[in-house]
Amino acid sequence: MLSDVMEDYLKAIYRIQARSGPPVSTSAIADAIDKTPASVTSMLGTLEDRGVVVHQKYKGVELTTDGERVALEVVRHHRLLEAYLAEHLDYSWSEVHDEADALEHHISEEFERRVAAALDDPAVDPHGDPIPSADLAPLDGDDTTPLSACEVDDRVLVTRVNDRDREDLEYLEAAGVTPGTALKIVGVAPFGMVTVRVDGDTEQSLPESVAESIRVCDAVDAAVADERGEVTDA
Amino acid sequence: MLSDVMEDYLKAIYRIQARSGPPVSTSAIADAIDKTPASVTSMLGTLEDRGVVVHQKYKGVELTTDGERVALEVVRHHRLLEAYLAEHLDYSWSEVHDEADALEHHISEEFERRVAAALDDPAVDPHGDPIPSADLAPLDGDDTTPLSACEVDDRVLVTRVNDRDREDLEYLEAAGVTPGTALKIVGVAPFGMVTVRVDGDTEQSLPESVAESIRVCDAVDAAVADERGEVTDA
DNA sequence: CTATTAGTTTAGACTGTTCTAAATCGGGGT
């Protein structure tokens, strides 16, 4: 069995690798889990001994198939927990992340199954992030774009929001911007400030940092996908 | 903050102290948490530095008020989790213990509150053990007796069963002996084998080890308490 | 009153994870 600490490393590597592709740099990992680069190098050695990563000195690491499975398991736990807390324990959207982080390493297979059953095997968590299936098959690539990359008059659907920052999430919750919300981009100001019309209703201006943590898909494509019976939101 | 490991030590000391009173011996702790006595001695030193126990060399330890509060918090977590798992996640009576052990150190204050609220502030867990209140006031003394100490023709009510042994719990579940069950002692054989009539219905013979893990109160007393509106079972 | 012995503590080593400080690497600009 791998320790919690090791699982956290693998989760971080997975997340970075999913966004920027391999190889993943030592310092990117260090930033993500708040450790020194020296500590990361040291741990990469032991992770390599365990067969869950491959490390090329001075180049970076990559997860092995085994390593990816472990990461997917942790991510599945995390997202199932987030969904469960929101659905059955009255947690708000912005509160679930920290609790899930604390519990994700400590639940049994049995607990995982029962939580999944209680939620009827959900496909996404409350932030719109996909939940790996029980067989831990790799998630398929992300076809969304950041809101900050949109242009005036685009009509888009919010698919997911970055769950790492409480502040941003509370801001968005108050603004009514959640996965599934339709947005029309009204204006893009200097420094990335984006103004949107929310669900054809109120207007909101979002600072760049917030706009960057929102990922959207084209509203038309989504409608088409919807007709084909695919899942488009939580 | 204390580590999980330290919390486990305090929980074990609490449990032993609750049964046999202080001081608690090094070897009793070692047995309870499956460590060597030398390890226990070492940890008692660091726990004393943290102010949660008082240790007299060669005599034994005792929890301080702070130490007892920590133990009560862990016990509250454990028992609330057991109750929640049984009530809302379809766990059987005999399965809840291990899962609760794994999670008890990792839940937040917030989680504790929400679980308690979802259960409507339960007073006992599925094994009949009392759940410490949110203010962590000391639990009051146990006025139950082990089934193994009963005599023929006694009529008693099961109040709690030891949650540490899966085997015994599964046996009792099958036998229909759970907290709240009324028993009449039919016979006591050599080596402690106890035969009981369950709820005035089927008859069961219980090996001594099982009889020792069942605690009961007098059925008449219980009925009186019940009339006064007190809680007598789960 | 002393010898035995079960229980306890000390001494010292080991594992896992982290850090700081110092050495090293390697890609980009001149």
Place this chain on the structure above:
DNA sequence: ACCCCGATTTAGAACAGTCTAAACTAATAG
């Protein structure tokens, strides 16, 4: 082609928790 600087790795120390083996304590049996 060389140098530089930021990124990385190495070296070595520190801390938490555990173990084994050896020394010690205290209660008891004779």
